[in-house]
Amino acid sequence: MSKPELFVEPDPELPLALLDQKEAGKKILLITNSDYHYTDKMMQHSFNRFLPNDMGWRDLFDIVIVSARKPEFFQMSHPMHEVVTEEGLMRPCFKARTGGLYSGGSAQMVENSLDIHGDEILYVGDHIYTDVSQSKVHLRWRTALICRELEEEYSALIRSRGRRASLIELINQKEVVGDLFNQLRLALQRRTRERPAQTLAATSMDDQELTESMQKLLIVMQRLDEKIAPMLEADGELFNKRWGYLSRAGLWDKSHLMRQIEKYADIYTSRVSNFLHYTPFMYFRSQEQTLAHDAYSQHDSQLDDGDAYSQHNSQLSGKIIDN
Incomplete structure (x- = not known):
């Protein structure tokens, strides 16, 4: 906290991507397991200098929840307290309001406070097991997984x-x-x-x-x-000499992690700021889902038996995510 510049790599486009969403009418929430003092220090360092018109990071978020205790946040009902002073003094409360700063609580309280539920919410997380899968399984929220390693893997795949x-x-x-x-x-x-x-x-x-x-x-x-x-x-050494690619097991198969991502994440990307390349009204549609017999049925008129026998068709599954 004393020298965040040694440990944090700010993304100048991240606050702007969220600002587009907010100005388009979306409600933006920050839900973190960190305490208030740490959260405030990190967010000031990462956000404030990139926001326009003297905005602060608190102005960007409709509701901020610290000490959330994820993944229990999605499964259980914990007491919620409003943080009322800069020193972190709190008082009990039962419903969050716009502009508020809170500690603890639960996902159910978020739904009740905003009067929304399920696929009206897009939860953006960076851990497939402790938050993305939990918000999908227990609440049926839409989910976006952030996986920074994708950028290096994508570059390695191109080089190979x-x-x-x-x-x-x-x-x-x-x-x-x-x-x-x-x-x-x-x-x-x-x-x-x-x-x-x-x-x-x-x-x-x-x-x-x-x-x-x-x-x-x-x-x-x-x-x-x-x-x-x-x-x-x-194969895969261009990404990691010991383990190979993150998303692949061997030449053809998907890794266990990739199958978990496809199961629980409606969409995934390497960083939130990638949404800046689309409008906040973008409707992401899934790719065509191929089956094992599709490759042969599409190409059998052009191939002889020997060629058709050796054809392989793999396609990464996508899913749908809306506003």
Whole structure:
């Protein structure tokens, strides 16, 4: 608190993004677990110098709640006190009013005080487990998750496009070779059972030709594996050398964190000031939701069996958020 400039990285656009929302008729609340003295010091440092017309950070927020005790704030009903002096003296109260500063309380009190509920509220938080998921599960509030690491991950993904394209090409090659190998293996299996050995890849081969072809394909797959393995291991190192990407597990799958974000966050971004790039009246719509069979149905008229077999289609899920 004595030297906030050593620990806080102010975002000049953050107060302006909130000011746009406020002037558009939205009610802006600050709900923090920090006490009043710490909150006041940090907000003065981060907000006041960027606000116009001698506004202070308190002028930006309709209601300020400190010592909120999240996540209990969303689940339980705690007493609420109004902070009435700069020294932090408080008195009990049961309903918040515009312009007030309060300590404790609950999310239910917020809904009652503003006479709004559920999807009329957008809760913006930076922790998927302690606030975003809780406000969604217990109150059905709309939710926005702030994840600063997204900026670095997005940059890393752009830098790794060439490497990932080469890796995907090798994996697709291995799938085609593997499919041929499996067809020969099936033909050999059928012959051992004295059944017709006809498959797409094995038409008139005798047993020796089948065996030799399978051995050659195995060698090709082993050589592809020798190229793929180190590339898979290196994938994501541009973001984090030890853990790889934040939002991905392996090449195709989403990480557990990403699945939690998709489940509980209606929208997510790297910082609140990103909303400044849109009007405060923006209606965010979800992306088209794709299913596993969509990729084949969209492309089967243009691809042969081998190509269609190796197609992959992944799309990050979005959701809807309104005013």
